[in-house]
Amino acid sequence: METAVETRLAMYEGMVRARYFEKRAYDLFMQGLVKGTTHLGLGQEAVAAGFAVPMKPDDMTYCTYRGHNHTLLRGAPMDDLMGELMGRSNGICAGKGGSMHLTDVTKGAMGSYAIVGAHLPVAAGAAWAAQYRGTDQVSVCFFGDGTTNIGAFHEAVNMAAVWDLPVIFVCENNLYMEYTAIGDVIAVEHPAADRASAYGLDRIIVDGNDADAVYEVAVASYERARAGEGPSLIEALTYRHKGHSRADPGKYRPDAEVEEWLRRDPIDIYRERLTSQGVAPGTLDAIEAAALAEVDAATEASKNSPPPDPSILMTDVWADGGSSWRN
């Protein structure tokens, strides 16, 4: 089963766009233009690409504060994402969400959730509605290794398994929570895979830095879900190149470990593989150049976008558009 070259180029493009976008976000944070906090998925792009590319438009993605890449790869406009990070009025959430809450429902990017674990049952619920309505949608939920120790993980995976829901739980195991290693806080080796049997699920581990491998696992899990065979719990092994958030230098990580993983950069690996398999370097260069141009344009557009209008402070608490709690 050979993956079509266009598909693979789409994954390459997705990874490169995410990479440039997040590098820029980092620079803008250091310049004080992105405020608050920001959690980068630099180094984890292959997971996002492998899962996003084979999704159908009405499939649903749930992710975390480390969700730039997932949201972008579902097709959310880069301008609006950048604007949201910068708190501008072009922001995808009108500036109300910020870096940790990127959402584009029109593209199936059903939200970025910033309380660890909370979105797992939500993703399961979306899958339940898909099952109930017979829509053939799948719901994909990304989360980190550390998230496997919170109660909501357990409740959601169990319920999804019992109800055979079309939801894919994807643990991006990047070896660390914030500043503490996952190995320090679990009694098994694999935070997600070694828990799968507790829910009657298969133990699935994939190289999260290999876009092709991720793609294959993703497609298999989607097929299973659409066939009514229930959820999958997948552990993707990967690494974040930077610290947990903001300006965290990530010093709690051994140098050798960081170096080793930087050598296993998913984009470098994929570029090499594609070219060695006959894709013209120029094709990939063009993708990179386009991505960079897109990031530049998004940055420019967002810099030029005004801050949110004060009037929106009081809108959209309720469906009537307002925030009134009284008459």
Place this chain on the structure above:
Amino acid sequence: METAVETRLAMYEGMVRARYFEKRAYDLFMQGLVKGTTHLGLGQEAVAAGFAVPMKPDDMTYCTYRGHNHTLLRGAPMDDLMGELMGRSNGICAGKGGSMHLTDVTKGAMGSYAIVGAHLPVAAGAAWAAQYRGTDQVSVCFFGDGTTNIGAFHEAVNMAAVWDLPVIFVCENNLYMEYTAIGDVIAVEHPAADRASAYGLDRIIVDGNDADAVYEVAVASYERARAGEGPSLIEALTYRHKGHSRADPGKYRPDAEVEEWLRRDPIDIYRERLTSQGVAPGTLDAIEAAALAEVDAATEASKNSPPPDPSILMTDVWADGGSSWRN
């Protein structure tokens, strides 16, 4: 490794006392003398006996609303327990707790908790303090099959495993939650045992209607805990003879299933075994008679005990004895 006959008689006595106590509680509930609600452990006495008898006085028991038997078997005075069920001033919690919150800290009965799952981390915390202070105590935590699906279960067992805490998690699998079978809401066969590996723990299942078997498993887990080898998660297979609570007739259970389990009454089984192994029936009769007399006396004492004095409404919110939140 033969269990001493006195130990076995203590277990028999414990089971019989619990049985008579709870039968009386049921009668009193039907007479309107026990108010609110009450959850009986009738049929589950062997679990309580097997774990309680080998405990040391300063070991700690944490249990649920279905905790009459565990609290009684740790040595809480029967009068005071009956008084608490009846909401009288002789109640072990002064009438403030009720059936679901029986506690006797002086006997190591560290409380009955009525929110499913909440006491698992609490029991782990008590074990952590034991480990920290080097007291050689174990903490034993009883809960039902349905409790294995709530987040607190997952968080507590994981943390206990990672910190090697001297805590024993005992799942009393009585096949039902309230009115729904456990089999309907899990994707594995054994709600606790089939989850143990997720925490690096052994898969332990015991016949919860066989006091000797429970005793052996309990002793082994205590030894492990005191040796610093960490927690155990034990699934005891048992059955409740009555409904979930109050006057629930338990009609959601197949007749044949109920009959089968009534035939496997832990007290009948144990009486038969003891007599067949040479214990004089008269010895057991005497234990039964004494237990019945104790229950009669406790009932009488509680009936004669006045309702709580109104003044205690406002006591014991704070350590200063009062409830004032202002000056």
Place this chain on the structure above:
Amino acid sequence: MAELSYRDAVARGLAQEMERDETVVLIGEDVAKAGGVFKTTVGLYEQFGPKRVRDTPISEEAITGMIMGAAMNGLRPVGELMFSDFLATCWDIVTNQIAKTRYMTGGQVELPLVIRTANGGGSRFGGQHSQSLENWAMAVPGLKVVAPSTPADVVGLMAAAIRDPDPVVVFEHKKLFAIKGDVPDGELVDTLGTARIVREGTDVTIVALAAMVHTAVEAAEMLGGLGISAEVIDLRSLVPLDTRAILQSVAKTTRLATVEENPRLVGWGAEIASIVAEEAFWDLDGPIVRITTPHIPLPAAGELEDLAIPSVDRVVDAVTAMSR
């Protein structure tokens, strides 16, 4: 017009909405085959089948999280939390996720869901199964909060809650399950945010909710005998809040008392008192009095619990004292 119990009114309200809209579904612990532990969902499983009325594991975060996700994808789900005390076990999902998602996404996400839960004391269940927690929900921007006091209101407000495009928490009062009342025939749909003047009066306004409405009305009758004419307002919903009804009444009576079952501090009564102390200060002819459960957990023993929860006598005494 039929006489219905408050308990049966819950099922009737749910059935009415499930009949007209097949995206309305109900999940919770023991809600299906068993008909609910309070028998509030009896018959729904039989009428609507296992796909629409589903039992769940004991997983409150999953229950509330799942209805949130389902509401994002085309359903109008109703989730039952057996006791309102269990809101605490899924409070993150309710407050941080359900309540905030529309706002945080700039209005992208609509969450037409209902959380139903049995609330309140008086049943001798002890501190973990007796709380009145409407004020917890009221404190959270993004949640609507309903607490009916009569069978007819149960039906109409439940229907309104289900049809509402925003998340609504419906507090069903345990002590009221057995009461009966007339419920009009046919489809009933009420309006959230409308208080009801249960009893007119001219000397003092007594604002109450759920079970306390009945306490307040009884007290008002007795106060009448003592020459004090009390107006009783049943708030029915806390969010939206019918401040107009309260302010109008206080403008007439010049006095305000609130009767709350929740513990003393920062209950909904404090909000009402503060609104009146700010907006109707010049209407007032005397102090605002809050009658509440003391700031203690609820005790199990009947004699103690009855002392804790505001009684008719306590309301009569307090209102008499303030009217001197």
Place this chain on the structure above:
Amino acid sequence: MAELSYRDAVARGLAQEMERDETVVLIGEDVAKAGGVFKTTVGLYEQFGPKRVRDTPISEEAITGMIMGAAMNGLRPVGELMFSDFLATCWDIVTNQIAKTRYMTGGQVELPLVIRTANGGGSRFGGQHSQSLENWAMAVPGLKVVAPSTPADVVGLMAAAIRDPDPVVVFEHKKLFAIKGDVPDGELVDTLGTARIVREGTDVTIVALAAMVHTAVEAAEMLGGLGISAEVIDLRSLVPLDTRAILQSVAKTTRLATVEENPRLVGWGAEIASIVAEEAFWDLDGPIVRITTPHIPLPAAGELEDLAIPSVDRVVDAVTAMSR
């Protein structure tokens, strides 16, 4: 006397108590080797070692449940919840277990524990990491609630909280971590339930807490320039509540305003307003005014967040208007 940041004062208060009592232990996510995500526990791991300062999994129910159990068995544990918003994820443990256990057991169980948590907005973190939730804790009988506004108060109130035999939730304000202030040398132990008059005045009483104390003081300075003499009270703890300080001040000034960071409905300001409207009604010469964040989740964009949280200008305007 040394100048210390609010952030460093947290570590100093903890270290002071850990030095004198080896039953004091600290657990939480990233509190040990990393020194806390807000760097509030820097140095404690090095000074007290891995047994007394321990990193946990991301398991807030386990963190709070474990400190409860440990407090039942001889320790005086301190648990950190990284952000106060995460209280929602363990709210059952905090409210139904920790808060109620002494009462429900008839006084058998003592729980000398502290939950520390970073609270409040202004950091552009968005709706799930910015809430001011002191009012949630205040609503729960059995919890003491502390929220310091200065480095010296952080040390003294932290020590008092740790020594207190009851469960205390200490809200550390994120926006204040960087502020500096003088802290006396030597052991500092403050008293819970004592408000402080930060600035004396005669025309109006402004009651504030944590970051809002600084806002209120700045506003009071400006009001002085406008001819309005404002007295500013820093509550410092909500439970116990120093009602005496508030009532005395209002008796003098005859006017009350509260400045709260939490959303509008049922905040602590409503409790204060209600107490005054009941007990000091005849002292008042005008409406009680609450200045709060509107009843909305907090937005992420700086311009919006600044509009939402009470500003100096907003306080000045509101107090000027009410003083007319």
